[in-house]
Amino acid sequence: xxxxxxxxxxxxxxxxxxxxxxxxxxxxxxxxxxxxxxxxxxxxxxxxxxxxxxxxxxxxxxxxxxxxxxxxxxxxxxxxxxxxxxxxxxxxxxxxxxxxxxxxxxxxxxxxxxxxxxxxxxxxx
Amino acid sequence: xxxxxxxxxxxxxxxxxxxxxxxxxxxxxxxxxxxxxxxxxxxxxxxxxxxxxxxxxxxxxxxxxxxxxxxxxxxxxxxxxxxxxxxxxxxxxxxxxxxxxxxxxxxxxxxxxxxxxxxxxxxxx
Amino acid sequence: xxxxxxxxxxxxxxxxxxxxxxxxxxxxxxxxxxxxxxxxxxxxxxxxxxxxxxxxxxxxxxxxxxxxxxxxxxxxxxxxxxxxxxxxxxxxxxxxxxxxxxxxxxxxxxxxxxxxxxxxxxxxx
Numbered sequence: 001x002x003x004x005x006x007x008x009x010x011x012x013x014x015x016x017x018x019x020x021x022x023x024x025x026x027x028x029x030x031x032x033x034x035x036x037x038x039x040x041x042x043x044x045x046x047x048x049x050x051x052x053x054x055x056x057x058x059x060x061x062x063x064x065x066x067x068x069x070x071x072x073x074x075x076x077x078x079x080x081x082x083x084x085x086x087x088x089x090x091x092x093x094x095x096x097x098x099x100x101x102x103x104x105x106x107x108x109x110x111x112x113x114x115x116x117x118x119x120x121x122x123x124x125x
Numbered sequence: 126x127x128x129x130x131x132x133x134x135x136x137x138x139x140x141x142x143x144x145x146x147x148x149x150x151x152x153x154x155x156x157x158x159x160x161x162x163x164x165x166x167x168x169x170x171x172x173x174x175x176x177x178x179x180x181x182x183x184x185x186x187x188x189x190x191x192x193x194x195x196x197x198x199x200x201x202x203x204x205x206x207x208x209x210x211x212x213x214x215x216x217x218x219x220x221x222x223x224x225x226x227x228x229x230x231x232x233x234x235x236x237x238x239x240x241x242x243x244x245x246x247x248x249x250x
Numbered sequence: 251x252x253x254x255x256x257x258x259x260x261x262x263x264x265x266x267x268x269x270x271x272x273x274x275x276x277x278x279x280x281x282x283x284x285x286x287x288x289x290x291x292x293x294x295x296x297x298x299x300x301x302x303x304x305x306x307x308x309x310x311x312x313x314x315x316x317x318x319x320x321x322x323x324x325x326x327x328x329x330x331x332x333x334x335x336x337x338x339x340x341x342x343x344x345x346x347x348x349x350x351x352x353x354x355x356x357x358x359x360x361x362x363x364x365x366x367x368x369x370x371x372x373x374x375x
Contacts, residue, residue, distance in 0.1 A: 005132075025177075039178065049267050050267060052292075057373060059367055067290060087370075100368065101369060103366070104290060108358060114233070118228060119225045119226060121211070122207045125207065167317060168299075169294055238328040241339075245339025248307060
């Protein structure tokens with residue numbers, strides 16, 4: 001049940017954006033061991049005036065940077081997050097071919113009681 | 126002061142999207158007892174390539190699934206969240222007629238000091 | 251590495267939206283002392299049916315309200331957040347000229363281990 005949102009500059013083809021979803025899903029399967037078809041993800045595309053990036057922390061980001069916000073259970077460990085970051089950068093590097101410098105990820109933690117994945121229930125509380 | 130963001134696939138009429146706002150506002154009034162006109166909500170609509178959903182957790186979601194992210198005070202109880210989930214699914218089921226399987230909600234907690242609802246002040250700190 | 255998202259109604263010129271980025275960056279430099287070029291920000295613009303605001307908490311918000319979501323390290327103090335709110339409202343008041351009533355900010359805290367600012371690494375863990 002991670003819920004993911006990706007922001008990137010407008011102009012990439014559909015296949016490129018679908019590959020981001022595919023890579024994130026596979027990274028979550030491998031490192032967070034989420035169940036099959038646990039894919040809850042959205043993308044927004046931004047024109048130049050609505051997107052800004054910088055070079056802070058000595059990372060040479062380009063116009064192709066993607067911001068990935070992932071909300072997960074607050075039971076995920078630092079090791080799991082580290083593995084998720086590494087594998088996501090690898091997989092998005094393979095396809096659609098995003099440079100590792102351009103993969104920017106922020107994780108938000110939400111308690112098990114904070115999730116309703118359908119039917120008005122708190123399935124994990 | 127909950128701040129809400131809803132993501133859904135593009136193509137629904139205005140009245141449909143306004144009904145989502147109305148239902149969420151009413152659910153918050155009834156279950157979180159927010160003050161009158163405490164409505165701070167945005168929607169983004171996504172083309173198919175920018176929206177992905179799955180069937181994990183044995184919920185038969187459709188293309189009409191809505192992802193609802195609600196940021197609230199970190200003082201909200203598990204009971205309040207449970208009531209909010211239940212009432213939201215009921216009300217969105219009534220209008221605009223979203224199947225309960227398609228109501229996906231994630232709550233994010235933010236401390237009282239984390240809110241400025243205008244004028245550059247931290248009103249609740 | 252704060253990651254910022256701003257939501258506002260569609261229709262403002264590019265210069266207006268760029269000024270919001272500039273003001274937020276300067277406010278973060280002055281109050282959070284973020285490093286140079288630490289600018290990671292996105293904007294979504296919303297048509298009327300996809301944007302709702304209210305007058306709760308006795309703040310006379312207008313159609314020009316902006317919702318600003320800022321994700322920061324969970325080590326930021328209440329004093330820093332208070333200073334950030336104040337300075338942001340001042341600077342956005344100067345340019346692009348947003349009324350202080352229309353500056354709505356929510357801060358989300360994320361642990362140091364929750365950030366990867368490039369290269370698949372958890373730089374701050």
